[in-house]
Amino acid sequence: MSQRKASGEPGRATIRDVAQRAGVSVASVSRVLSGNYPVSEELRRRVMKVVRDLDYVTNAHARSLAGGGTPTVAILINNITGAAFTHVAKGVESAASLRGWLTLVGTTGDDPERELALVNLMRQQGVAAVILLGGAYDYDEYQLRMARFARSLDAADSHLVLVGRPPLEGEVPATTVDYDNEGGAYAMASHLLSAGHRRVLVLPGHAELTTAQGRLKGARRAFEAYGVPFDSGLVRHGPYDYEHGYDAVKESLREGAAFTAVLAGTDVVAAGAAQALRAAGLRVPEDVSVVGYDDIPLASQLTPQLTTVHVPYEEMGRAAFRAVADRREGGGRRRGPDADHLVLGTHVVVRQSVRPPAQ
């Protein structure tokens, strides 16, 4: 006697239930549903009717096991509420769903342990790729850890994609989708310098964060190019949040630092900085200019509207997805000579938060 559950039982209907009820074989049902095999009109009709009656959907796990299955990409992100990378996620998700792929999301909260656990979890899920979003903290073992992830995923027919951080060193099987971070900072700082600013408060972000390092470096290069001495005393590191922008300006002011502009590491930091300036009775941009980075919607919603660096976040997400989709469909090998390192351009968006310094 059969061990299988009696038909009509609660729980999910199986392909066998459908086959039995339609009086056909399991193979036929599978063929009707996948549609890649000639089937008579009569059979199709019979099967589809039962499928509708039973509200049957195929079991994705079984399907994956047997071969096919819905490809899935995983996005790992530090904090899902960060505006900038939300847009990357959107780009990935929209491109993925356009092709019928699924998107898994995990948040790491800046915890390496958790990141490791999540990468393994995603590996278990057999995801086609793991997309790591956001700048990285450039500690010593960072390169090693990422290299390990990359090789581990690669061995499992998956792939590691780094978005918004510099590429890994050496021969590591990973793809990087980056933007011209330093170039954007260079352009932004140049904009300030050419407006006449000479003393600029720089709030690049956490010192160990690759993003912050690039932005600081770009700013420095601009100063050099303009032959303006760069005052390291006007650099303040800290997290990419509103409070940091606010506090950094407040303290700088209290310490009597002299500056005519603020070069913030992100738009949110810029918002905090502007607020602190106003709280101190200074007008933006009449007394002090403020610029941001990222060009999130907030930038154009502030008063005054923020001059900032546009980063094509959503496009980066789409590019990241394209990279993994192409790789999977293209037989696993990259096409161009350097197709595993994409760099997208950035540019300054001039709005209303910069004026030449007052005399």
Next chain:
Amino acid sequence: MSQRKASGEPGRATIRDVAQRAGVSVASVSRVLSGNYPVSEELRRRVMKVVRDLDYVTNAHARSLAGGGTPTVAILINNITGAAFTHVAKGVESAASLRGWLTLVGTTGDDPERELALVNLMRQQGVAAVILLGGAYDYDEYQLRMARFARSLDAADSHLVLVGRPPLEGEVPATTVDYDNEGGAYAMASHLLSAGHRRVLVLPGHAELTTAQGRLKGARRAFEAYGVPFDSGLVRHGPYDYEHGYDAVKESLREGAAFTAVLAGTDVVAAGAAQALRAAGLRVPEDVSVVGYDDIPLASQLTPQLTTVHVPYEEMGRAAFRAVADRREGGGRRRGPDADHLVLGTHVVVRQSVRPPAQ
């Protein structure tokens, strides 16, 4: 001769590879890894060594098929970049990952077709629940569609959770996590009225959106309670975005509408409204007061800081997850008499954007 791939082949290592290499049975490997069966220390050591050598992870699909498996919740959201519901998603994700659950994310873009496709896709994945985020457009067939989703998921041992929209009518197997939308609007409008405002521009949102309907209704009730006639001519519907806030105020001003305060449907709309007022030479709050709804971070970052209604979005996400997890672990039945409809409280956060109207 075996059809199985030779060991050492590229691709993912299987439990068989591990068993063979460790010289034990497949069953033993499984037992060592799942750890719910007594195994000798020697066996454990041997197996774990091979597992590390091969960098083996179990195949989640196979595991799900065989019984166990990582439970997964799906979040369906209109637009992943919307600030408010990003926080709900965060709440869900953090609670889920705390228990080792996975989170799948799909975006519907307000498209019913796509919503249907995604619900089915999630059903295929065997998710423990589908969480639908955000206000709904209350068209005629909406109730029917949701009821169908609910029953369909229920039949597949899954579950439908509605977050941020009113509960379904009738005996439908779905859970609702809602907040006191109307109450918040009532309180906010009362705050304005008690400050002396009598002519208030109301921007509740799209007329068909349940969220907007609730907020408008709450405002109306407050006017009634204060015995102040409610001028429907001062209500303007539109999307929950910055542009709508801006345009609505701009046009109202141009049409010569007289109002001393703006009651916006969301903080972002309020931001747009404030900007338009300023553009017209009006000061906020000295000339016109502005209030929002949602209390997203933006609210406290604007100048002036926005008085708004706090909605416990993240807590709603956690509650939604809890509902799902409890139901699954509690044997599928709810506990309380009305455990399938949670309503969380809202409250007014008083900041700096409200003043009594000028004489």
Next chain:
DNA sequence: GAAACAATGGGATACGGTTCCCCCACCCAT
């Protein structure tokens, strides 16, 4: 010293599909 028992490990099977291989009709040509 034999029997009963606990502790472990192995073989087989189930999970729900996909797909390969093979067979059965039916049709047309000779």
Next chain:
DNA sequence: ATGGGTGGGGGAACCGTATCCCATTGTTTC
């Protein structure tokens, strides 16, 4: 009328893991 071709459907192997059931070994008890 018979043989070969072809379109379409069924049977069964297999995907990778968990677990039930049984066999084996070492330990304890009378």
